[in-house]
Amino acid sequence: MRATMKHAKSKRIVLGITGGIAAYKAAELARLLVKQGIEVQVAMTEAATHFITPATMQALTGRPVLIDQWQDDKGMSHIHASRAADAIVIAPATADFMAKLATGLADDLLSTLCLARDCPLLVAPAMNKQMWSNAATQRNVQRLLADGVTLLGPASGVQACGEEGMGRMLEPEALALDVVAALQNGTSLQESSLTPALSRGEREQKSTSALNGIKILLTAGPTYEAIDAVRGITNRSSGKMGYAIAQAALEMGAQVTLVSGPVALTPPVGAQVVQVSSVAEMFEAVKAHVAQADIFIGVAAVADYRVAQPSEQKLKKSDASLTLELVPNPDILAYVGGLPNAPFCVGFAAESEKLREHATEKRKKKNIPLLAANLAQSAIGSDNNELVLFDDAGEHLLPRADKLSVARALLQHTATLYLKGK
Ligand code: C5P
Numbered sequence: 001m002r003a004t005m006k007h008a009k010s011k012r013i014v015l016g017i018t019g020g021i022a023a024y025k026a027a028e029l030a031r032l033l034v035k036q037g038i039e040v041q042v043a044m045t046e047a048a049t050h051f052i053t054p055a056t057m058q059a060l061t062g063r064p065v066l067i068d069q070w071q072d073d074k075g076m077s078h079i080h081a082s083r084a085a086d087a088i089v090i091a092p093a094t095a096d097f098m099a100k101l102a103t104g105l106a107d108d109l110l111s112t113l114c115l116a117r118d119c120p121l122l123v124a125p126a127m128n129k130q131m132w133s134n135a136a137t138q139r140n141v142q143r144l145l146a147d148g149v150t151l152l153g154p155a156s157g158v159q160a161c162g163e164e165g166m167g168r169m170l171e172p173e174a175l176a177l178d179v180v181a182a183l184q185n186g187t188s189l190q191e192s193s194l195t196p197a198l199s200r201g202e203r204e205q206k207s208t209s210a211l212n213g214i215k216i217l218l219t220a221g222p223t224y225e226a227i228d229a230v231r232g233i234t235n236r237s238s239g240k241m242g243y244a245i246a247q248a249a250l251e252m253g254a255q256v257t258l259v260s261g262p263v264a265l266t267p268p269v270g271a272q273v274v275q276v277s278s279v280a281e282m283f284e285a286v287k288a289h290v291a292q293a294d295i296f297i298g299v300a301a302v303a304d305y306r307v308a309q310p311s312e313q314k315l316k317k318s319d320a321s322l323t324l325e326l327v328p329n330p331d332i333l334a335y336v337g338g339l340p341n342a343p344f345c346v347g348f349a350a351e352s353e354k355l356r357e358h359a360t361e362k363r364k365k366k367n368i369p370l371l372a373a374n375l376a377q378s379a380i381g382s383d384n385n386e387l388v389l390f391d392d393a394g395e396h397l398l399p400r401a402d403k404l405s406v407a408r409a410l411l412q413h414t415a416t417l418y419l420k421g422k
Helices: 023-035 054-061 077-084 095-103 109-115 129-133 135-146 172-185 187-194 200-206 240-251 279-292 332-337 355-366 403-420
Strands: 012-017 039-044 087-093 121-125 155-158 164-168 215-220 255-260 272-275 295-298 305-307 326-328 344-351 370-375 384-391 394-402
Touching: 012 023, 012 077, 012 109, 023 039, 023 054, 023 087, 023 172, 039 054, 039 077, 039 109, 077 109, 087 095, 087 109, 087 172, 095 109, 095 121, 095 135, 121 172, 129 135, 129 164, 215 240, 215 279, 240 255, 240 403, 255 279, 279 332, 295 332, 295 403, 332 344, 332 355, 344 355, 344 403, 355 370, 355 384, 370 403, 384 403, 394 403
Parallel strands: 012 039, 012 087, 087 121, 215 255, 215 295, 255 272, 295 344, 344 370
Antiparallel strands: 155 164, 305 326, 370 384, 384 394
C-alpha cells in the first residue's frame, strides 16, 4: 500500500480539522489529496482556526471552508456536506473531538457533520502521549472502533511538547495513501475492522515483536460452580486483564487460544476462544490445547472449591440451616507446570495482603518461572492495574497503567524470559 499512490478520481471527501498543533500538517494532506484528483471540502472547528487559517485551506482546495453551523441560509451545510462525501477524514483529531465522536455529540458544524454522515469516517488522532494513554481516551478509541470508525495512527515519536511517545499524527503522505486506499477499495477500512482493538500506527509499532508465531494458551475471567439449577459460586473477576493479555499477545504476533470463564467482554479478533463455565470445563479445555502451547498464562480467577453434589433442581427454602459441602478443585496451573513437556508457565496471584510473601511462596509451590502478583482490591474489575513480577532474577514492578499497557509490558518480560530459556 505504501509503494504507490494510485489515483482515486471523482471522489469527494470532507477533511475535518480540529484544534491541535498537527493542524498545520492538514495543509499538506489537503494538497496531496487534491493532487490525486480528490475533491476536498475542508471543515474546521473554531479551535482549529487558531492553528491554521481557513484562507490557507481555501487556497489549497479551491473551496470555501466550513466552520460555522449557521453560515448558510438554512443551517443545513452539515447535511449537504456529509451527503456529498465519499468519506470524512478527521486530521488531526484531538482527544476532545474523539470524545465527542464517541458520545455522539454534535455541538458544532464538524461534529454535526460526522453524526449526520452515511459514509466511512477515518480519524487520525494527534495528542500528547498521556492524553492518548488516558483511560478515557482509550475507552473512546474502543467505542469508535466498535462503531466502525477507522483509526489512522497515531504513531510514536517526538511530540510538539518535547515529550516522546505514542500520539503523533501520521505524516500527511502516509495519511493520503490510507485515504486513497479507503476510497479506492476499502483496504484500510477492512484492515481496521479485522483488528478493531488496534490502530494502524500501533500495529506498525508492534510488528517487530518477539512473539511472532508463538502459541499462547491462556485462561481468563471467573469460574462458576453450580449449587443448584439456578445458583452458583463465582467471584468478581471481570476478565479484563486476561482479555488485555490476549489482545497484547495478538498484537505481538502470537497465536492465541483464550479459555474464558463467563464474562461480559468481546474477545479480541483473531483469538481462538473456548467458552467455559466450571473449573472442570476450564481444566478440560486447557488439557485439550496445552500440547500445542509454547506459553501458558493462567490469568483466570479459578474457584478453589466446588460444591460436592450440586442439585439438579432449584433448592427449596426452609427454616433449617443449610450446609454445603465443598471439595477442592484441580489446580490447572500446577497441572500444566508439572507436565513433562510443560510450556513456559506464567501465573497470577491476587493477594489481599502480604503480596511479596504470598507471591514468592506461590511461585515456588507451583514451580513456575514467572508469577505476576497484584493486590486483589485494586485489580479485580478495575480498568487499571499494577503488577509485581517475580522470577529467578528477583522482582520487577510494572507501574499502574491501563490493563492493556500493563499486559504489553508483562508480555515483553515473558517473551524475554521465554526466548532466553530456549
Ligand atoms: O493458588 P492461587 O489460586 O492463588 O493461584 C493463582 C494462579 O493459579 C492463577 O494463575 C490462577 O489462574 C491459577 N489457578 C489455576 N487453577 C486453580 C487455582 C488457581 O490454574 N485451581
